[in-house]
Amino acid sequence: MVALQLGGAPAATLGEVKNRADLIIFWGSNPAESHPRHFTRYSGTAKGRMNPNGRKDRHVVVVDIRKTPSVKYSDEFIQIKPGNDYEVFTVMRMIANGHIPDTDMVGGIPLQTLIDLVERCKKARMGVLFFGQGITETKGKHQNSTAIYQFGKDMTKHSKFLTLPMRGHYNVVGSGNVMCWQTGYPFAVNFGKGYPRFNPGEFSVVDLLLRREPDVAVIVAAEPIDHLPYAAAKHLENIPTIVLDPRKTLTTKIAKVIIPVKHAGVSVEGTAYRMDHIPIKMQAVLESPWPKDDIPLSTIINRIKKIRSEEKKTDGGKAA
Amino acid sequence: MGIRIDNGEVIDPIHEEDCVSRSVHIKDGKIVKDAGKDAFVIDAKDCVVMAGGVDIHTHVAGPKVNFARLMTPEDHRYEHITREGGYERSGTGGVAATTYTTGYRYAEMGYTTIVEPAVPPLGARHAHEEMVDIPMLDKALFVLLGNSEIIFQYLEKGEQEKVKEYISWIMDATKAYSVKIVNPGGTNLWKYRGNLSDIDEKLRDFNVTPRQIINSIADAMTELGLPHPLHLHCNNIGLPDSYKTVIATINAMEGRPVHLTHLQFNSYGSSGKRKFNSQVPALADIINSNPNITIDVGQVVFGHTVTITADGPFEYHLHKLGGQKWYNGDVECEDGCGVVPYDYKRKSFVNCVQWAIGLELFLLIDDPWQVFLTTDHPNAGPFMAYPTIIKMLMDKDFRKEQISKISAEAQLEIPLKVLEREYSFYEIAVITRAGTAKRLGMTDKGHIGIGADGDIAIYRKSNDYEEMFSIPAYVIKDGEIVVKDGKVVKQVDGRTYYVKPTTGHADIKSDLEDFFENYYTININNYPVGLEYLHRPQLTPCLD
Structure with missing residues (x-):
């Protein structure tokens, strides 16, 4: 919420994800346990207008500090060191804007992995980054969300890109x-x-x-x-x-x-x-x-x- | 008990009454012949008596308005209302004010009816929930259909009867009063980061053009007998040469009735040193000779505001121009929205030309029944600025003083600088209540004839028209005094107007079920908004 107040965000309703998204990233979010219907209804296997084959039409990435149960539903798992999300998003924004930092690893992730991920985001028909309490309740708190929203805005220069919080707690x-x-x-x-x-x-x-x-x-x-x-x-x-x-x-x-x-x-x-x-x-x-x-x-x-x-x-x- | 207003000068343009000295009687919430001997008497000496104001286009409720509130916390800090201050519910102000504040502020200017003009069908439930919390006013909403993929599917197959059937279904499902189109097709393309620039350009997923969309929906609305015709936000809004799109759109309408909303934002050319100029003279000529067209202005107000529109690609463009905060909210199968805070500055050449364009529309469109006062609240500025705008229209010296304060470069270029016209009280009554009510097809509003709603604003005459229209002596809603000396004295709740057209010519049930199953994320049975969401629901009949 504070992050939204600070800068806004590129967002959409979940039906847009179902109909058009071909790249799904879960970051600090474990929908297999926290939102068990999310994957089938909206983001993973759901079939939609541009995704008639459901899961086959999407590339799913999980970024987390450990191999959560959601990882087995993904195409790609990227393990991040706890508390490094802000740093990693800062570097991803640098990459997105054409600056490659002089380092091999960021937050426990090889730089090339991040370069590839940013490239994948840029080329997506519609990319969606879902983030959960692994982002909002860890070191950096709303600053992490702000970094994600800013990354979403950077990506919008290249592709349709959405950044959506995985809100929980009924209503x-x-x-x-x-x-x-x-x-x-x-x-x-x-x-x-x-x-x-x-x-x-x-x-x-x-x-x-x-x-x-x-x-x-x-x-x-x-x-x-x-x-x-x-x-x-x-x-x-x-x-x-x-x-x-x-x-x-x-x-x-x-x-x-x-x-x-x-x-x-x-x-x-x-x-x-x-x-x-x-x-x-x-x-x-x-x-x-x-x-x-x-x-x-x-x-x-x-x-x-x-x-x-x-x-x-x-x-x-x-x-x- | 009834109310009798004595000694006032009645201005009722619908009945061609211009400052007529007569009494007005109100009883049981309606204008009557005789309010009875025990009526409470208001002495309206030195006052003009008008029907309550009717705003045809103001963004006050629904998901995108609430995002605007969310994104402008800094703006809420400078104004607040309290119970101790005499209001039943507290709240905060700013350009995206809270619901209660919105109701009180409108009433305190003498307005009694407003239209929230841009609600995506999926947001209708939310908009109605908010409207219940807007007191003092009668309300209605327009549903957004210009980027509806269901309509696009029917258009591809040339199934006009089904378009009509769907419009009647969706209006009932959203409890809407009429239909609005925003950037037809453009917001759909924004789902791929695109937009379109010509009304004959095809969409990406559908073999459909904006021309087809507006014509099909306008025809369906006429055939359904909706009391308010197509409410259209044209393509290419905010861009140089957008006036050409307006002309192309008017030509495409081929005489069909249409309301072109916040036309100020579409009246730009690309001439002059800065490649940005007013094209109002050209547009006004066309409007003056096409009585099928009405417009509202969307007058720019200098200062801080927040823009909110279903025109997703335009908001991104605005965000890129100024680097402000930006929220985007695409709505599945239906539409989109964007929110960007914005400052209109007197030192900005472009902002000054925009400001002048609004006034030029008021002054160059001859017939006041074709041009209505709005700020497209809060896009061009807050509705609270209406009294200042009225003063600029009625008092050319004040207007010239305001012109002298804007960018010197703009002063040289704007057609406004030579315009001498001044509005009369009668014309102000047209652009703020009589004309809007008539165009909305709200036959009980905007006038003071027998049987009209007992919604009245009484303004003390003054040479300072800003003060006069800021502080009404009395405002009466449904026959009760609710505002005295510009201050709410009683909280009342208004009605929500809706229209329920019927057709019965085409069967779309199985189409809709398939569409919901394939493309929506909500079950069709959970989709319609029931009457339980409306406060004092008021069904308005369709035209024959």
């Missing part, structure tokens, strides 16, 4: 979209002053928790105890927490109040945004006795409003 894209149209920002939004402010590094959840700033937490459809760094998650054990979740999780274990709710897309219909930002209507398939998320949330908000207005009345009386 994280939907959450980002709604935040964006309502506040202007996709995450790390602080309403403390009565209007939305954005500053990742200050207002993102980990930073807030590390500073022990929140004195109460409402947690909706999230698993912070499992997913956040220990030091940040620890603060949640010390403050009142209200957790809305249909399941028992590590977070419900520490909750002061648990409100069981319907599972969106399972027991209540709704809309979820796919990783390529296409909204999908979700049907309800199972019965559930619990309410939808918005019912307890609006009940809480209305109750707070009522208390606030009563407080105002009392204050007004005092002042008079």
Whole structure:
């Protein structure tokens, strides 16, 4: 997200990949385990307009620090030393722009391998670089994504080239979209002053928790105890927490109040945004006795409003 | 309770009323003969009373608008709205403002209806979700079909009945109001990094030309009786000599009704020292003698903005010119989009000529019913600049003062420098509400006749037209006072207008099922947007 804000990106919906891409690169992403349907529906064996033979019409490259289960579905595996992605993309951008560095190896990869890869990207009908948490959650973080997007722009001088993040976590894209149209920002939004402010590094959840700033937490459809760094998650054990979740999780274990709710897309219909930002209507398939998320949330908000207005009345009386 | 507006001067061009002193009665959300004895009375002394503004082309909702918001965080910091400031929902501003801010800001200028003109079918669900969060306004969206591979397949086989059937199906599936075409064929070629430069150039994957695309879709729309005709963003936008494409397109239309959108971006020639000049005189001549054509301007506003368009190859071109951020989002089987932030500068010769071209379109097209006020928000600038533009049209001294501030080289070359025309209130009412409503086929809007929607803007007369149109004394939406002295006093939610044409002449069900199976990544059963996504859905009937 921050990388997108910094420079933008060449992207497309996944159907474009299915119909036209003849070069697929998975970088720091292991779809065989993280996105098991991706390969068959969009990027590997899927047949499309210019790929009538599916897998045979595509060249698939996996770049990772280890031989992941995705490698066996690829034509080419390039092993990179951990934490060297930014350096390797910088060199690939140099190569793309006609500068060959005076070295044999970059980030554990022979220079000639990178020259060949860049050449393959330049010649592609449509090249697609999918990147995952091996890029976004390692040394360099959003700078790695920025380097990838810049590489995609460099490649666009030569060929159709897309750079697409392998977003995970059900409907994280939907959450980002709604935040964006309502506040202007996709995450790390602080309403403390009565209007939305954005500053990742200050207002993102980990930073807030590390500073022990929140004195109460409402947690909706999230698993912070499992997913956040220990030091940040620890603060949640010390403050009142209200957790809305249909399941028992590590977070419900520490909750002061648990409100069981319907599972969106399972027991209540709704809309979820796919990783390529296409909204999908979700049907309800199972019965559930619990309410939808918005019912307890609006009940809480209305109750707070009522208390606030009563407080105002009392204050007004005092002042008079 | 009803409302009666007394002592105002009514300007209602649809009924040829020009500053007529009469009362206006509103009850149950509509203009009525008599609002009753208990009506709330607004004294509109020294005010003009117009219908609520109707914007025919403003990018305010949908996937690419949201990418524009995402990519301009720096721009949101300088303006915000709060509950403490009297608004029901907080938000941020800037050129790509948040949904709530957008609704409030439009209402505070006296606008009550807007059209989001460029939604790819796959983005319709998203656009409708956003439109629910735009308060104060009635809304509608146009669906993008100029790069639809389904239509291309039918065109290759000459199956016009199926094109028509598909348009009626897709309009229902997206709950659209009309159809827009953006760079017909060009955005499809961009999927191979290409574009096209001539309306008779063939595509790569399909034996089809832009001429065929626009004619086929325009014919289908006429036969389906859509209330708004083809809304067209021509090929070669933004390039020198793009005016030649406009002339070729107008000739290709052979008298069919068409709305040429943000024509400013297509009015460029390649003469002069800088090989870039205004060709408005030539285009205005043609438009003046072709009543089938309407245009909106896309007036450039100097300053920072963000460009967003389905014209993917144009956005890449713009990115290459200036090196700004660039987002590209091709949409499978349908269209594409690009987002590039941009600064229009008074010291840039090209930007100044663009700015002048917009005003020249307003001033050289004789009939105001053929030219409408837009900034192609936010492509040429934010809609919040409308009052300033109105002042430039109504006050030639102010306009000349503005001309004196632009690049000296541009001042010498622009046809604008000799234009003396000034718009009247009546003409302003045409280009901002009456003309747009009429062209949209929204018969309850843009006028103050009995039965019209109770959407009214009351402006205090002033010699400073910018101030006058920035701060309406009152704005009434559906019969309720929602803005007072240019400030929202009540939040209301508008309707979403859609059209559902029917044909029944061709069977395309199995074609569509095959197409979805082969080329889409979404199941056809999950594709249509249901009415549950629309707030206060309002079905507009087709023409007979």
